[in-house]
Amino acid sequence: MFEQITIIAPGLLGASLAMAVHQRSLAKRIAIQARRQEAVDALANKAWCQLATTDLAAATQDAEFVVICSPVDSIPKLAAQIAPLLTGKPIVTDVGSVKGEITRSCQASLASAARFVGSHPMAGSEKTGMQHADPDLFQDRTCFVTPNAETDPDALAKTTAFWRAIGSAVVSEAPDTHDEIVAHVSHLPHLLASALASFLAERRPDAATHCGKGLKDTTRIAAGDPALWRAIVSQNRHEIRRALDAFQDHLQTLSAALANEDDFILLQKLADGKAFRDKL
Amino acid sequence: MFEQITIIAPGLLGASLAMAVHQRSLAKRIAIQARRQEAVDALANKAWCQLATTDLAAATQDAEFVVICSPVDSIPKLAAQIAPLLTGKPIVTDVGSVKGEITRSCQASLASAARFVGSHPMAGSEKTGMQHADPDLFQDRTCFVTPNAETDPDALAKTTAFWRAIGSAVVSEAPDTHDEIVAHVSHLPHLLASALASFLAERRPDAATHCGKGLKDTTRIAAGDPALWRAIVSQNRHEIRRALDAFQDHLQTLSAALANEDDFILLQKLADGKAFRDKL
Numbered sequence: 001m002f003e004q005i006t007i008i009a010p011g012l013l014g015a016s017l018a019m020a021v022h023q024r025s026l027a028k029r030i031a032i033q034a035r036r037q038e039a040v041d042a043l044a045n046k047a048w049c050q051l052a053t054t055d056l057a058a059a060t061q062d063a064e065f066v067v068i069c070s071p072v073d074s075i076p077k078l079a080a081q082i083a084p085l086l087t088g089k090p091i092v093t094d095v096g097s098v099k100g101e102i103t104r105s106c107q108a109s110l111a112s113a114a115r116f117v118g119s120h121p122m123a124g125s126e127k128t129g130m131q132h133a134d135p136d137l138f139q140d141r142t143c144f145v146t147p148n149a150e151t152d153p154d155a156l157a158k159t160t161a162f163w164r165a166i167g168s169a170v171v172s173e174a175p176d177t178h179d180e181i182v183a184h185v186s187h188l189p190h191l192l193a194s195a196l197a198s199f200l201a202e203r204r205p206d207a208a209t210h211c212g213k214g215l216k217d218t219t220r221i222a223a224g225d226p227a228l229w230r231a232i233v234s235q236n237r238h239e240i241r242r243a244l245d246a247f248q249d250h251l252q253t254l255s256a257a258l259a260n261e262d263d264f265i266l267l268q269k270l271a272d273g274k275a276f277r278d279k280l
Numbered sequence: 281m282f283e284q285i286t287i288i289a290p291g292l293l294g295a296s297l298a299m300a301v302h303q304r305s306l307a308k309r310i311a312i313q314a315r316r317q318e319a320v321d322a323l324a325n326k327a328w329c330q331l332a333t334t335d336l337a338a339a340t341q342d343a344e345f346v347v348i349c350s351p352v353d354s355i356p357k358l359a360a361q362i363a364p365l366l367t368g369k370p371i372v373t374d375v376g377s378v379k380g381e382i383t384r385s386c387q388a389s390l391a392s393a394a395r396f397v398g399s400h401p402m403a404g405s406e407k408t409g410m411q412h413a414d415p416d417l418f419q420d421r422t423c424f425v426t427p428n429a430e431t432d433p434d435a436l437a438k439t440t441a442f443w444r445a446i447g448s449a450v451v452s453e454a455p456d457t458h459d460e461i462v463a464h465v466s467h468l469p470h471l472l473a474s475a476l477a478s479f480l481a482e483r484r485p486d487a488a489t490h491c492g493k494g495l496k497d498t499t500r501i502a503a504g505d506p507a508l509w510r511a512i513v514s515q516n517r518h519e520i521r522r523a524l525d526a527f528q529d530h531l532q533t534l535s536a537a538l539a540n541e542d543d544f545i546l547l548q549k550l551a552d553g554k555a556f557r558d559k560l
Binding site for chain 2: 122123124141142144171181184185186188189190191192193194195196197198199200201202203204205207208209210211212213214215216217218219220221222223224225226227229230233234237240241243244245246247248250251252254255258259261263266267269270271272273274275276277278279280
């Protein structure tokens, strides 16, 4: 239980987190900083927000635990902005889906002002915005925490306990290992879903009139915010390129099996895929 | 309303169809032929099955409308087997997800014995078997009917009316056009979902411990029956290869944009994908 939690950027993740913190009584006071006045207005009289403001200094004053919930490309900037405002060495964490660059940058800019611990709750959605917020968004989801040699052990323990209290299953990985994992299990799937959708947009613009549930599921995440994903790809470009290159080789094996009428390989790959999916 | 509908092969689709026919009173009598005695036993006392038998002759006797619901590679064989058993020129249709080869073969073997109309209800599932049957499986789904020059117009009209009565939205396309469309909107997505799953099985066998909802949705159809899909791919190999080749080129464009840090192309493709998905 914290005296005050400050959430920066009340989008889908930030607002859902505030609701979850309130529902589970994890802070006596929840302060939220939003960039736009309309967002501040929308927060008025919410039980899960005791202070809504556009002012970073007002929002972070007295915070014991700060969660930066902005898109990945704004996180380092916000960390640098709050550094001179913080007192009492609070814990600062974030919800960015890439961790290497963010961790290096936030640790450098927050330096002695705060104790940074990177987090990545895998709880996004193709929907964005406070209006879709849900206090159960993090329930039963994986949340990475990404300590490195510089991470304060007490801050790590408290951040881990926080996500567990929110209902997530916490996995601890070094920032760069995290980025390699999510390149495979999250960013590559996103790019493939998106590539399939943009391919069909060219070849089958009328697909909506004869598409089954399979295509809808396979491309669901392609409806995610393009700007958000461009920023994620841009921060994890190296690992995503490695994953995509390797996947293209893998797909070529399947393509060759199809061309060669090698149904043994084809059946084996289909069975490997099924075995993997059945375990998820 | 038919006097008797005969359903051959009560798997997920066949049994669901029998339930739907019963629920909507589309036949006075539903006869079902199953290969295995256990399936016949499982059909005993079902309100949606008046005759269950392993005997094709008994099942097809007096049928006005026969639906072959077996996997695609068995459909031509079953059509050839029932041809000498049929009387009164019934309508014969099927639920196979590939139509060119099946239509040519079924029209040839049924010849003067029956009036064949190819159908493809896009209502599969990664689940198989009678135990998952659902009378609403076809509700609000697309169903292709695939007439060609040889198709009897009255049989086509009755088959179309049948699927509409079952709750599906009927789309009429020539068999080969159908195969080209489904190569894009169904078979390619299946192969990609499967390829992603078999790729991750090699690279991230532990993915289940840190995977989000996105990966689960993107790979859901990869859990489909490998043997069933091998048969589908084998019957639609030509169109699937063309679709897969074109997709690989498309993916290479994205891969090059990533390598060249061309975020303009990347953002454009992400936006094209989102626009397409939002319409589904």
